[in-house]
Amino acid sequence: ACGDNTATTTDNSSSSDSTSKSTPISGNFSGAGASSQQAAVEAWIAGFQGTNPEAKIAYNPSGSGAGVQTFLTGATAWAGSDKALADDEVEQSKSVCTEGTAFDVPVYISPIAVVFNLKGVSDAGKHINMDAATIAKIFDGKITKWNDPAIADQNKDLKLPDTAITVVHRSDKSGTTQNFVSYFKDVTPDNWTYDLSENWPNEVGQGAKGTSGVISTVKQADGTIGYADFSQVGDLGTVAVKVGDKYNEISAEAGSKVIGDSKQDDTVKGDNRIVIKINHATEAEGAYPIVLVSYDIVCPAYKDTKQAEFAKAWLTYVTSDEGQKAAQDAAGTAPLPSSLKSEITKSIEAIKTK
Amino acid sequence: MSSQDKTAVQPVGGKTADKVFRGVAYACGILILVVLAAVFLFLFFRAWPLIGGDQAANSQTVSSFTGGKASSFWGYVLPLLFGTVLVSLLALLIAFFVSIGIALFISHYAPKKLATALSYVVDLLAAIPSVIYGLWGGLILVPAIYPFWNWVANHLGFIPLFEGPAANPSRTVATVAVVLAVMILPIITSMSRDIFMQTPRLHEEAALALGATKWEMIRLAVLPFGKSGIVSASMLALGRALGETMAVLMILSPGLNYSIKLLQASQNQTIAANIAAQYPEANDLGVSTLIGTGLILFLITFVVNFIARKLTEKATA
Amino acid sequence: MGQRIDVNHENIYYGDFLAVEDVNINIEPNKVTAFIGPSGCGKSTVLRTLDRMHEIIPGAHVEGEVLLEGKNLYDKDVDPVAVRRDVGMVFQRPNPFPTMSIRENVLAGVRLNNHHLAKSDADDLVEWALRGANLWEEVKDRLDNPGIGLSGGQQQRLCIARAVAVHPQVLLMDEPCSALDPISTLAVEDLINELKSDYTIVIVTHNMQQAARIADYTAFFNLKAVGQPGHLEYFADTITMFNNPQNEEAERYISGRFG
Amino acid sequence: MGQRIDVNHENIYYGDFLAVEDVNINIEPNKVTAFIGPSGCGKSTVLRTLDRMHEIIPGAHVEGEVLLEGKNLYDKDVDPVAVRRDVGMVFQRPNPFPTMSIRENVLAGVRLNNHHLAKSDADDLVEWALRGANLWEEVKDRLDNPGIGLSGGQQQRLCIARAVAVHPQVLLMDEPCSALDPISTLAVEDLINELKSDYTIVIVTHNMQQAARIADYTAFFNLKAVGQPGHLEYFADTITMFNNPQNEEAERYISGRFG
Amino acid sequence: MDGTPEIDFDRFRPTRSAIQRRNIMDRFMWALIAVAFVIACIPLISLLWTTIVNGIKRLNLNFLSYNMTGVVGGSQTPSGGYGGVLHAIIGTLEITAGAMVISIPIGLMCAVYLVEYSNRGKLATTISLLVDVMSGIPSIVAGLFAFSMFTILLGPGTINGFEGSVALSLLMLPTVVKSSEEMLKIVPNDLREASLALGVTKQRTITKIVLRTALPGIVSGAILAIARVIGETAPLLMTAGYISSTNVNLFSGQMTTLPVFVYQEYSKLSANCPPNADATCVTTIPMERAWAAALVLIVIVLLLNLIGRIVAKVFAVKTER
Numbered sequence A: 001a002c003g004d005n006t007a008t009t010t011d012n013s014s015s016s017d018s019t020s021k022s023t024p025i026s027g028n029f030s031g032a033g034a035s036s037q038q039a040a041v042e043a044w045i046a047g048f049q050g051t052n053p054e055a056k057i058a059y060n061p062s063g064s065g066a067g068v069q070t071f072l073t074g075a076t077a078w079a080g081s082d083k084a085l086a087d088d089e090v091e092q093s094k095s096v097c098t099e100g101t102a103f104d105v106p107v108y109i110s111p112i113a114v115v116f117n118l119k120g121v122s123d124a125g126k127h128i129n130m131d132a133a134t135i136a137k138i139f140d141g142k143i144t145k146w147n148d149p150a151i152a153d154q155n156k157d158l159k160l161p162d163t164a165i166t167v168v169h170r171s172d173k174s175g176t177t178q179n180f181v182s183y184f185k186d187v188t189p190d191n192w193t194y195d196l197s198e199n200w201p202n203e204v205g206q207g208a209k210g211t212s213g214v215i216s217t218v219k220q221a222d223g224t225i226g227y228a229d230f231s232q233v234g235d236l237g238t239v240a241v242k243v244g245d246k247y248n249e250i251s252a253e254a255g256s257k258v259i260g261d262s263k264q265d266d267t268v269k270g271d272n273r274i275v276i277k278i279n280h281a282t283e284a285e286g287a288y289p290i291v292l293v294s295y296d297i298v299c300p301a302y303k304d305t306k307q308a309e310f311a312k313a314w315l316t317y318v319t320s321d322e323g324q325k326a327a328q329d330a331a332g333t334a335p336l337p338s339s340l341k342s343e344i345t346k347s348i349e350a351i352k353t354k
Numbered sequence B: 001m002s003s004q005d006k007t008a009v010q011p012v013g014g015k016t017a018d019k020v021f022r023g024v025a026y027a028c029g030i031l032i033l034v035v036l037a038a039v040f041l042f043l044f045f046r047a048w049p050l051i052g053g054d055q056a057a058n059s060q061t062v063s064s065f066t067g068g069k070a071s072s073f074w075g076y077v078l079p080l081l082f083g084t085v086l087v088s089l090l091a092l093l094i095a096f097f098v099s100i101g102i103a104l105f106i107s108h109y110a111p112k113k114l115a116t117a118l119s120y121v122v123d124l125l126a127a128i129p130s131v132i133y134g135l136w137g138g139l140i141l142v143p144a145i146y147p148f149w150n151w152v153a154n155h156l157g158f159i160p161l162f163e164g165p166a167a168n169p170s171r172t173v174a175t176v177a178v179v180l181a182v183m184i185l186p187i188i189t190s191m192s193r194d195i196f197m198q199t200p201r202l203h204e205e206a207a208l209a210l211g212a213t214k215w216e217m218i219r220l221a222v223l224p225f226g227k228s229g230i231v232s233a234s235m236l237a238l239g240r241a242l243g244e245t246m247a248v249l250m251i252l253s254p255g256l257n258y259s260i261k262l263l264q265a266s267q268n269q270t271i272a273a274n275i276a277a278q279y280p281e282a283n284d285l286g287v288s289t290l291i292g293t294g295l296i297l298f299l300i301t302f303v304v305n306f307i308a309r310k311l312t313e314k315a316t317a
Numbered sequence C, D: 001m002g003q004r005i006d007v008n009h010e011n012i013y014y015g016d017f018l019a020v021e022d023v024n025i026n027i028e029p030n031k032v033t034a035f036i037g038p039s040g041c042g043k044s045t046v047l048r049t050l051d052r053m054h055e056i057i058p059g060a061h062v063e064g065e066v067l068l069e070g071k072n073l074y075d076k077d078v079d080p081v082a083v084r085r086d087v088g089m090v091f092q093r094p095n096p097f098p099t100m101s102i103r104e105n106v107l108a109g110v111r112l113n114n115h116h117l118a119k120s121d122a123d124d125l126v127e128w129a130l131r132g133a134n135l136w137e138e139v140k141d142r143l144d145n146p147g148i149g150l151s152g153g154q155q156q157r158l159c160i161a162r163a164v165a166v167h168p169q170v171l172l173m174d175e176p177c178s179a180l181d182p183i184s185t186l187a188v189e190d191l192i193n194e195l196k197s198d199y200t201i202v203i204v205t206h207n208m209q210q211a212a213r214i215a216d217y218t219a220f221f222n223l224k225a226v227g228q229p230g231h232l233e234y235f236a237d238t239i240t241m242f243n244n245p246q247n248e249e250a251e252r253y254i255s256g257r258f259g
Numbered sequence E: 001m002d003g004t005p006e007i008d009f010d011r012f013r014p015t016r017s018a019i020q021r022r023n024i025m026d027r028f029m030w031a032l033i034a035v036a037f038v039i040a041c042i043p044l045i046s047l048l049w050t051t052i053v054n055g056i057k058r059l060n061l062n063f064l065s066y067n068m069t070g071v072v073g074g075s076q077t078p079s080g081g082y083g084g085v086l087h088a089i090i091g092t093l094e095i096t097a098g099a100m101v102i103s104i105p106i107g108l109m110c111a112v113y114l115v116e117y118s119n120r121g122k123l124a125t126t127i128s129l130l131v132d133v134m135s136g137i138p139s140i141v142a143g144l145f146a147f148s149m150f151t152i153l154l155g156p157g158t159i160n161g162f163e164g165s166v167a168l169s170l171l172m173l174p175t176v177v178k179s180s181e182e183m184l185k186i187v188p189n190d191l192r193e194a195s196l197a198l199g200v201t202k203q204r205t206i207t208k209i210v211l212r213t214a215l216p217g218i219v220s221g222a223i224l225a226i227a228r229v230i231g232e233t234a235p236l237l238m239t240a241g242y243i244s245s246t247n248v249n250l251f252s253g254q255m256t257t258l259p260v261f262v263y264q265e266y267s268k269l270s271a272n273c274p275p276n277a278d279a280t281c282v283t284t285i286p287m288e289r290a291w292a293a294a295l296v297l298i299v300i301v302l303l304l305n306l307i308g309r310i311v312a313k314v315f316a317v318k319t320e321r
């Protein structure tokens, strides 16, 4: 339509050979869901349209819950979600998928950074080392000063000020929150007794709406600490998290490693589903254990075969090296570990296009 | 002109058109009632699972919203209601005196040219979208106002309202109230200005002729005349503040307490902002719950505006 | 006791528009002086300069002198608020304060200076002023009712009582009866006749019979054409004015041949 | 040609309030009949029942008969809209349609009734009506200017032209000159005199000189007290009415002793 | 005058201190009012200033003539810009126009009913009471209403521009009714009577005389009502959705409006750049787009206000001489 920024051909000259589809996809397709995926999806849409210029794709970052809701009404071709489908949702999907049940495929892996703003430390570009228990205690309001011995002991080389800690968390329901606190629940359950939820469970510190809210709040005052998708960290300080007996800094590759060291959740109901049980307690060399895995949810069969063709092509592109590279450039995500590739291909092949 | 004379007695289709037009006008009048009823009914139907649905699932939904703090709909909505009313009343309190001041300035103190320009600016400000107030409040005001709140907490902390320590950054009820006050200020100002301007000259002159100073004239003639208008303007503004979404969403650090610690974070949340915050990630039942809270908000604003209208009616009668 | 007013070479402006030109008039104390003349000739305008009410209209100003017992009201150091305390004013349409009771209306001016009026003082003052305005008998049983509940004529007398209660030296009245029915008009005219023993009274009226009935002196204002400034055409004692005016325009006006 | 109007036992109500009681009057065709009487006695009210304009006021209704050439206007099968086309009306304050030019104002009655007039017919009609209202010479060069731009007297004549343009049989006028200056008044009075050869004219006036000057018959309305219904006190030809009225109230009124 | 109390007026003469006190009070209130004024100016000026300064940076023709398709991270688009708001402007205009089409005829006819037909009966008082009450409906409730209505009537998952129009029209309706009612009320009754006396039917009197005379006022009232709703965000998030390409079909598919765009860009906060990106890749671009779009929005609101006022002034029908 009018005003489109048509991509130049240089971007996709290299990519055209890697796409297996011979006939380009055309038509209008829409998805909705996780806002965390937004930046990546923008890149994917641009990349996908490079080879399928007739495809018009829209993604509404309305949130995982709303995305799944909309998907289950049949209004969208796929949903992006920060968490895997619930059992009843799989059951519900029978009414929209013409055959079988919906399934999820991991497409987006992003480390969650523990960001902080502390005069003399973060503005000097330094990291702070913490183990899971310390982070959990901070976010539970048990540690309230930056020079608390629990922190200081792990950071002998830093001069920590006597500043009060202001915790900043998400105020809206969020997959980021759930993934973040599930790290505590897995690694240091004694220090995190709350139920697992997408809502922040206590009233420590301050809540802010969306990743953007957290980041801007952290930036606004000295002594703040929060958590956010790695791509939004900017020049804030990040916490290096203790894995095994080392403190590992956050990076895309480090995030990827924990997924490589994780198993699939085989308790989930339904076919073709690939749900990753993140191994937060990983001791893998150089792994950063706090990650968010976000899925794309599709049907194995659609009323409209065009939709099916699209879903198949879309997932194929998104999970390809090329797609993952695009996401990494645009959103700083971690690439899907190669161990998952064959499983993913198998699930995608399950989509019926005839 | 014989044909003209003939038709002059029987105008074409005039009577039917008359009836149809009257019917349409009548229908549109009735439609207002229908629309209001529809608002209520559709919200009610969509929120029905709260009442008629599986209560266990409901309480699970609520506890998932609140991280286990509340497990019943009322346990959820009442603190929200408290927060909503608290924030709005504070905003009204701040905006009220300032607005009356500006309105008097425009109507009785400023030179005519300046007054016209100011009126225009005030009307314009009423139309600035709330998302822009949200941007400004969240990014500019929050850091800028912290020193002030900190000062207040240090010096007036003995008053429970101002109990310290002041949250930094100040994403607090106090800051939100200031932003809402700025947002409703133009509403109160423009309505009271219009009323102040209508003060009968006679009454103003009566006061002046008795040897009243300007302020005494305002006290004797202008304020009593404008009283009911000021009240109803304030109620309208209160209604607007009660329903404000984006600015609260983008600024306030929410909590679910019955708390009046204005300078501390994570104390209260408003219904409207809560809907906007939870809606994206809510499942079917969650949406019902949120619409249930929306229904409560609707009823509250309904009552407030109803009172406002009744007050004006009484005063003009 | 009333005070005398002398107006010397007064020009009155609304913004740039010269509304009334070169007025010279001597108003005797304890007499009733009436201003008459065709509509728009500036009667109200001149009247309002006598207590500096003219200047509350944006852009309005005055040149020349208005001497109240020899003291120029327009001197730099004179506070207009104080002038208006000494010179009371009653308007064309009765204008009691709508939110106040009869009693509070009467006391409105006094309260400005005496925040804490003893109840007995207040009662005395209210009675005195209402008696002075010939209204006491009619309202003494309902002093706490709102002032606007009265009939038009009663309201006008209430306004006179309110003006009188601050004990001014001069009373200015701008067509005080034009909104009243004949009976109320009579009541107010009687009142004016009584008041002149205590006050200097200046009254604007459209009704020549009224001027003839109540005024000691009459000033006839006129204007040459619409858009031209008005001026004082002729000033005389009332008997001369109405029986044997020494001015042709005045004669034509009084005999009803124009205006 | 004008038509005659006979009013029989007419009672006129505003809601429950009986405003005018038992009016009986015969209005001759092609004559000018004037209604006079003190304020509030119901002159306007009666006038407005003659073209069923009374009933547009919510709750207002009429009992009795109004016969236009023998046909009762208040019969069930009579369309009030049609009545108003036969009986034209001119109001106290000139009220040309502000959005229309002079020309469109004259044509309004025809055009608003959804007739498509050929341009030449329209031109003829405009000239005829404006000549009829003595306005043609003054406005013929600016027919497309807004009607509101005319002087008060011209506006009133424009309103008469507008009323005349729909070819009514009767013209009702409610104090058509009270908002006009003497010269415009004269112009309108002249016009009325000319119009009576074509129309039956009923005019309400406050000005007895005017009634005496232009009316053939005069009806004197009166009311016993405020809040009581008004009634037709005395009806006579104008010469009798003003020189030798056979009714005491009428005589008092005309000699200016009340009202 | 027997019974008249003797009054010693010297006791009530204003004392020097009393006069001084009153003068001080007068000045004090004047100062207070002036201070109130200045205090109120600070946030308002700051708000406008921030928006202008931040918004002007990216506000250019490119920004106005492209949408957000093919915009990846902080990279430049082939046209040399960083994406734009064309789709949001179109969405805003269409959705608002939809709201207009719904609420203006209904609101106007409702006002006609109230002023011309109702005779101020019980029904009319109820209606105008409810119109007043309706003007206080929170915008988010309007959004929930439209959302509920469309899910219940058209099945779940329905999101389109028109749904947004319905939500906005609910917010516009009372404003339109109120302002039209005011405008109809000030049409002098003389004109109605003049027309009726010419034997014109009531319907034609209303449409050709009353509405025609009130037209400028009605138009400017409607424009001001539009200015009020054009900045709504929350109800549109849930009803009209969000899309990065241009959708011109109001009745199908999601639509972005300017306020939603501002909010979405604010939510993105910052963009990433590929590791070896050159200087044309701007990481702060989302916030810059948000401010620029906010500025566009303010300018549109401003223009609407201006047009409303000009219409009211220039085309005002002089009913008084």
Ligand SMILES: Nc1ncnc2c1ncn2[C@@H]1O[C@H](COP(=O)(O)OP(=O)(O)OP(=O)(O)O)[C@@H](O)[C@H]1O
Residues within 6 Å of the ligand: C014, C017, C019, C037, C038, C039, C040, C041, C042, C043, C044, C045, C046, C057, C206, C227, C230
């Ligand atoms: N507020 C005003 N602003 C500008 N001009 C004014 C104002 N008030 C009066 N004028 C003008 O001043 C002149 C005198 O007006 P004024 O009201 O004093 O006349 P008047 O003799 O009292 O008339 P009336 O008998 O109608 O009350 C007139 O030309 C009038 O138009």
Ligand SMILES: Nc1ncnc2c1ncn2[C@@H]1O[C@H](COP(=O)(O)OP(=O)(O)OP(=O)(O)O)[C@@H](O)[C@H]1O
Residues within 6 Å of the ligand: D014, D017, D019, D037, D038, D039, D040, D041, D042, D043, D044, D045, D046, D057, D227, D230
């Ligand atoms: N719209 C109305 N509703 C109720 N009562 C009315 C209405 N119009 C007039 N009246 C009453 O009807 C009576 C007659 O009024 P009308 O206007 O006919 O008198 P009039 O003789 O024309 O007086 P004027 O000379 O002042 O025009 C009065 O008592 C008046 O109060």
Ligand SMILES: [Mg+2]
Residues within 6 Å of the ligand: C043, C044, C045, C204
């Ligand atoms: Mg005057």
Ligand SMILES: [Mg+2]
Residues within 6 Å of the ligand: D043, D044, D045
């Ligand atoms: Mg009358």
Ligand SMILES: O=P([O-])([O-])[O-]
Residues within 6 Å of the ligand: A034, A035, A036, A037, A064, A082, A173, A174, A175, A176, A177, A210, A211
């Ligand atoms: O992507 P989020 O669920 O953290 O908003």
